[in-house]
Amino acid sequence: MNRPLPASALPRAILFDLDGTLADTAPDLAAAVNLLRTARGLEPTPYSVLRPTASAGARGMIGAAFGLTPADEGYEELRLQWFDNYQNAMAVHSTLFAGVPELLKGIVEAGMSWGIVTNKPARFTDPLVGMIGLHEAGCVVSGDTTPHPKPHPAGLLEAARRLGVAPELCWYVGDDQRDVEAGRAAGMLTVACSWGYCGAVEPATWGADFLLASPVELLELLTSASVPAAVA
Template sequence: MPLTIPRAILFDLDGTLADTAPDLAEAMNRIQRERGLVETAYEGLRPFASAGARGLIGAAFGIKPGEDGYEALRVMFLDNYAEALAEKSSLFDGIPTLIQDLLQHGLAWGIVTNKAARFTDLLIPQIGLQEAGCVISGDTTAHPKPHPAPLFEAARRLNLQPNECWYVGDDLRDIQAGRAAGMPTVAAAWGYCGHAAPISWEADALANSPAELADLIRHSIAQ
């Protein structure tokens, strides 16, 4: 799908707008410390931050959803995270400038994340994203990404058609959700990205930094 002129830019949260990996990793390492285990190195956890509990538990304990012990770890991890979710989290360099760029061009912007609302609602004002035109959490709709439902809901709240919005994310599920919703997609290569190369996701464009994304937007508007 070509990058048509957007009326809004929708963003994933973890690994796209905000670097939340330090607090997510600490919530996991706390479990390991309390169990007398060696902590997983931050470098081993960071790539899985966009996948939330599922990804981080898999990286730290090698356990998948449905396997013995997973649910107990998930509850402990989420409780730990809720207690300290904005200690070290911050916006990526260039994001405040990018948002100002959007506003100067008259574009709306919003957030579509798989993070549950009980975390999203606490985190967003603490890291300076409270002016988002809409915030769709992982439990706002009946299905999280890669289902398109959250993106459809974001477009609805902005009074736009889905194809008038771009979706920007650092995980394959983001690109899959955007495609399913009929939105032009941009892979945020500055984010966590798991162990997959974003160029393989078949996004409509790839940006290596928020500044590159701003250039893509300006170019599309100028056409």
């Protein structure tokens, strides 16, 4: 699946999911939901159980910690309280994944743009990107920026519009199956990043154009394109 690219196949912009792709935010997401449990006299849910659900936000965290779905009684109250807990401590332990700063620097040096498309509400996205060093993104599209979150392509198409790049000249990178679905629906090449949270479905089954194990691999893919030799 992963192979050197011809220079003609290189993108003009790279769009990234946020949680589990650029940033390891699961520790703070998990802490926020475990505050709900301890406030109710319950033992914290093990981090190993919560981490794989982090890309699903409140639905994933509350589902893993309390066994509730959005259709269940009591879910909405927990969701609102989880939002408050998270907003109060959203960048205590969250960091960029190893290799991400180098990747973003390399993208810029290669003359490409980069941006963020996340299902995270702007209430959290806007402050968080500055707190963890992503303030140089060319655009930030949150889950409530457009009427439709991923896997709908609306957010990705809005990001391409803001960057002034045709969707077919963009790549989308994410750690969830819906990221690949959204990217394909937007007409973008897709990259599944197995360094992220990934959920219960194996990334190899998502149908992404590339499956990569680290941000460094993505940088290598972008910078190892074969350029035809000049004609004498």
